[in-house]
Amino acid sequence: MTRIYALLIMVLFFVSCNTKKSVIQTTRNGSYSSVSQNKNNSSNKSQTIEASPRVKVTNELILNYIEKYKDVAQSNMMNYGIPASIVLGQALLESGYGVSSLCIQANNHFGIKCHNDWLGESVRYDDDSAGECFRKYNDPKDSFQDHAFFLTSRSRYSSLFKLDYKDYKGWAKGLKEAGYATDPQYPTKLISLIERYELYKYDIYINKKDIVRYANNRISNETERYVVSKGDTLYSISKKYNIPVEELKKLNNIFDNSISIGQSIIIK
CATH class of the missing domain: 1.10.530.10 (Lysozyme)
Structure with a gap:
């Protein structure tokens, strides 16, 4: 009987070691994907993000x-x-x-x-x-x-x-x-x-x-746009497309000099 108990304990130990855990990971382009990850698998170098715990909304x-x-x-x-x-x-x-x-x-x-x-x-x-x-x-x-x-x-x-x-x-x-x-x-x-x-x-x-309302902007099917990349400023875009900074701001309803990567800017 003692041997049977010992055998059962060993089986349970090995099963728990191989249990897989569901996590959320960020891929290189920043997207979340659900994966199964072995707790002892150190070869998986993907950055993991813990799922947000439920918070009571008060x-x-x-x-x-x-x-x-x-x-x-x-x-x-x-x-x-x-x-x-x-x-x-x-x-x-x-x-x-x-x-x-x-x-x-x-x-x-x-x-x-x-x-x-x-x-x-x-x-x-x-x-x-x-x-x-x-x-x-x-x-x-x-x-x-x-x-x-x-x-x-x-x-x-x-x-x-x-x-x-x-x-x-x-x-x-x-x-x-x-x-x-x-x-x-x-x-x-x-x-x-x-x-x-x-x-x-x-x-x-x-x-x-x-x-400056969007409804008054000069936007049509012929509108040309530029997508902001890292390092861009309103000044650099204005120089690149030969359009005054103030005109860029007016066309895009921008009231300061802040722009964001990925933002679509009207340039014509």
């Missing part, structure tokens, strides 16, 4: 998120005409209140996918379909800025910029109609968040004459 967590990003939301409103309430509401919804895997691991607070004009880092994430390509940012503020670029550089959102700056309900409904989200309840959820946390109080008066 009222305090949401209020802290709002406090952390309200200034950048108001800055986007001043520079691009997007209501701060919409910026914060979308960020809360799309980032899972700041604790989603996409938000934590890729600094993507708005669920913006790669699309054809993105040449920056990217990650793979299951959304409407399995393994979809999403943009990855070095800093959360880059995500907020790219959100502004995204809305101001696509004609399907141009009608939103004609709304009153306090009309967050019109913006919420318009975003859904323009195809930002597939969830039919998206406007309701967005409006509910804005009203529950009084995000509309961050909507500050803007003079439309001081905001």
Whole structure:
């Protein structure tokens, strides 16, 4: 009987040593993929990223998120005409209140996918379909800025910029109609968040004459674009294409000198 017990213990030991563990890894191009990795396999040199632990979403967590990003939301409103309430509401919804895997691991607070004009880092994430390509940012503020670029550089959102700056309900409904989200309840959820946390109080008066609207940009089928690469500046792009920096800023709704890798810049 003693021998039988000893044999069983040895079998259990060897089985546990060979148990495989599911992890998430980042590939060279930054995409996430699910793999099986042997605990004792030291030859696998892929960088691994632990799946984000489930975090209980509390009222305090949401209020802290709002406090952390309200200034950048108001800055986007001043520079691009997007209501701060919409910026914060979308960020809360799309980032899972700041604790989603996409938000934590890729600094993507708005669920913006790669699309054809993105040449920056990217990650793979299951959304409407399995393994979809999403943009990855070095800093959360880059995500907020790219959100502004995204809305101001696509004609399907141009009608939103004609709304009153306090009309967050019109913006919420318009975003859904323009195809930002597939969830039919998206406007309701967005409006509910804005009203529950009084995000509309961050909507500050803007003079439309001081905001360069996308609707007024010279954009047509003949528009030429340049995708920002590492080391590019507005000045270097202006020299390369013989166009004044101020003209570049006007065409692209840029109000400072910040540009991001992968950003699509109108040059003509």
